Amino acid sequence: MLTQKQIAWRLRKRLERLVKAAIPELAGPVYFVFSHEGVDLGWAGGCVCRDGDAIAREVYGKKWRGRGPTVFLKWDFHWEMQWIRGLPGDFIGWLAAGYHAIIAHEVAHLIADTPVFQPASDDALPSVEVVLETLRGPAAFEAFDQICNGHGVDYWRAFAHVAARICAVTGESGAKWMLNSEAYGLSGGDAYFAALGDELRELGASKIADILKLPPPASLFQLWRSDTAAIVKARRAKRLMAASGGEPCQ
Numbered sequence: 001m002l003t004q005k006q007i008a009w010r011l012r013k014r015l016e017r018l019v020k021a022a023i024p025e026l027a028g029p030v031y032f033v034f035s036h037e038g039v040d041l042g043w044a045g046g047c048v049c050r051d052g053d054a055i056a057r058e059v060y061g062k063k064w065r066g067r068g069p070t071v072f073l074k075w076d077f078h079w080e081m082q083w084i085r086g087l088p089g090d091f092i093g094w095l096a097a098g099y100h101a102i103i104a105h106e107v108a109h110l111i112a113d114t115p116v117f118q119p120a121s122d123d124a125l126p127s128v129e130v131v132l133e134t135l136r137g138p139a140a141f142e143a144f145d146q147i148c149n150g151h152g153v154d155y156w157r158a159f160a161h162v163a164a165r166i167c168a169v170t171g172e173s174g175a176k177w178m179l180n181s182e183a184y185g186l187s188g189g190d191a192y193f194a195a196l197g198d199e200l201r202e203l204g205a206s207k208i209a210d211i212l213k214l215p216p217p218a219s220l221f222q223l224w225r226s227d228t229a230a231i232v233k234a235r236r237a238k239r240l241m242a243a244s245g246g247e248p249c250q
């Protein structure tokens with residue numbers, strides 16, 4: 001029976017291969033570090049850090065391949081099922097599938113170049129302590145709470161393309177579900193995919209970073225803007241209500 005360490009390595013390699021195959025425009029290494037390897041992600045299922053490879057270097061040891069962004073993944077959201085280790089067949093693939101949506105989310109942050117957690121350090125390679133401080137600091141919580149921070153229209157456009165390409169490689173059909181845009185108070189993935197029109201198919205062979213240089217389809221921009229305006233309006237009303245001592249209407 002495989003140990004936790006062996007499972008983590010097989011999973012990591014599987015996820016690395018997937019990202020390389022689905023999103024080849026990310027030319028350099030992208031590292032994967034799980035929460036039990038030194039980063040507590042109690043507040044999220046995952047996050048990405050451009051300069052988080054100080055931790056990746058420790059985890060990867062001799063397998064570290066030079067500078068590259070690190071995706072941190074929560075380890076334990078399906079690990080209470082210890083019996084899974086005894087399952088026959090490709091159980092690593094089954095486990096990896098549980099991470100596909102989170103990985104698509106984080107890779108989209110890299111491609112859209114929207115704020116990802118960035119250690120405040122001038123060092124060429126920030127220390128492990130600096131990276132941990134960044135990931136655990138108040139900025140991380142603030143970013144998680146701010147719907148628009150890093151999740152603008154370009155971000156959702158990139159995310160849809162990343163999700164579609166991951167699904168094309170894996171044979172999955174859940175690209176729309178992967179967006180999980182409802183969790184951000186937005187319309188569902190169906191609406192965002194519909195708003196992209198034919199772009200996913202027509203530009204499916206282009207680099208996503210190049211697609212983002214083109215203006216977004218008007219329908220996508222309108223959907224995102226009306227969703228975001230509704231969120232801002234609701235939050236403002238809630239704040240005003242709280243300030244006046246009343247309870248916000250549900």
Ligand SMILES: [Zn+2]
Binds near residue numbers: 105109150151
């Ligand atoms: Zn995000």
